[in-house]
Amino acid sequence: MIEFRDVTKQYPDGTIAVDKLNMTVDAGAITVFVGPSGCGKTTSLRMVNRMIEATSGTILIDGKDIRDSEPALLRRGIGYVIQQAGLFPHRTVLDNVATVPLLSGWDKRKARARAAELLETVGLPAEFAKRYPVQLSGGQQQRVGVARALAADPPILLMDEPFSAVDPVVREDLQNELLRLQGELDKTIIFVTHDIDEAVRIGEKVAVFRKGGVLAQYGTPAEVLRDPADEFVASFVGRDRGYRGLSFLEADGVAVGQITTATVGQPYGDTKSEWVLALDEHGRPCGWVAPESKVDGVLRTDGLVSGGSLYTAGTPLRGALDSALSSPTSKGVVVDTEGKYVGVISARQVLDLIENHPRLVSGS
């Protein structure tokens, strides 16, 4: 648990970067600091490991004032992932990851064994160990950065806009990877970003900062999206916050309809007048057969109309609405957790569910 008590950072020229910050960061959760540039989110993060010293106020880690620890020792106990990885260009990937264990006095062999283990944890192949950072893509470098931060198994991880420099597809991979890792590791993570989408995606709690270093709102992503504290937060979370809010509405007991299906590799039979969902031999959707299509003999995958996104039953309604909107037939395909066909749902049904959803109706 990390507590900020009346923490202020004022620079010699009078600029206030962080203004009387009071908040408690939960242990074992991802807390995201989000806000426009100049809002003090990075300064707040860097005060935790004393990269920046607070002008006044106190920061406590598990009840202990961070000023009682020597900065270098404090930092070895707090993982840090910097923007654009900040890897040491002159060291191999393995030695980069082994940095903190070596600083802490582990012997070389043990530190490297630990580093090799971590490369696997972050999903990098073992043959990357001997490469230099320049030989890796941005996303791979960032994975090494995460591995390096985790090497000494610190309970706290500070992540300073770690995924801002990679393209959106890689960013989403890295975000998923972080969530997966966090599921195993249960670290106390502070994650800084200027991207509200990233914040609501990975944060269990979101702290929205405004210019001048003021904490504007602190709560779960759903709370921030549904009930912004003020105009600033409302405009910062964006116009489509209503749609994004669907990410947090779990759809229990969505009524699914049934349609005609056909299995690839099996005889198709007569021409049908409606859309037919094609399933593979495991019962997973793999496309649509258009109405009035003639299929000679067995159904093949070529010639199928590609389907929209699939909605996994029990997940938030955003996926349900998207599956209906992206489907060529206006029916979203619902699957179970193994990806097998369960039924279909229409956008109308999803909207009805949203209108009758208790959390929205109560308007808390």
Next chain:
Amino acid sequence: MNWVSEHISDILAYTGAHLLLSLLPVVIGLVISIPLGWVANRWRVARAILVPAAGLLYTIPSLVLLVVLPAILSTQILDPLNVIVALTLYTVALLVRVVADSLAAVPPPVIAAANAMGYRPFRRFVGVELPLAVPVLIAGLRVATVSNISLVSVAGLIGVKQLGYLFPDGYSLENYPEIITGLVLIILLALLFDGAWLLAGRRLTPWTRAGSTVEVAK
């Protein structure tokens, strides 16, 4: 070329002296320049003083320095120490700026990362900043080394025995093979040690030639 075979032992002794007098100052100069360059890189004021002062030092004519130093160091005019001190000064004059620039070229995110990992300043300097400064440092050392190998011959004018001594000696005796021998050997030494630094630099910086073999994978 009879002259060469008749004087082979002298030539070897001069070559050894030439190397000692030109290379020892490179080593001493580097050892002095690293802390000075660090200071110049660390504080703006220090840089504003040290870098121009070093440049000024370089403008003192070498012959003047060789004549004046014995009075300052209270040494004999032929004492090799004069030459070593003079060339060390020139090396420092060249390298202070190089060291400061090479340290300034270390990417700030790398230094920030080193701090965040829990490096203390000295270990960070030795373990992160200095290794990353090596490519620029080597370039400076190559210039200093070649320059010293050439510059040390000036000491031949006042009678210090090394390959440069062959020039005034050969000139006064109108012995051209002697002059050419000196010239060829000095050029060979300069090329040899320039190449040696180049190789040392390559060995010390494998990461600079790793090349980007970025794969399509994520």
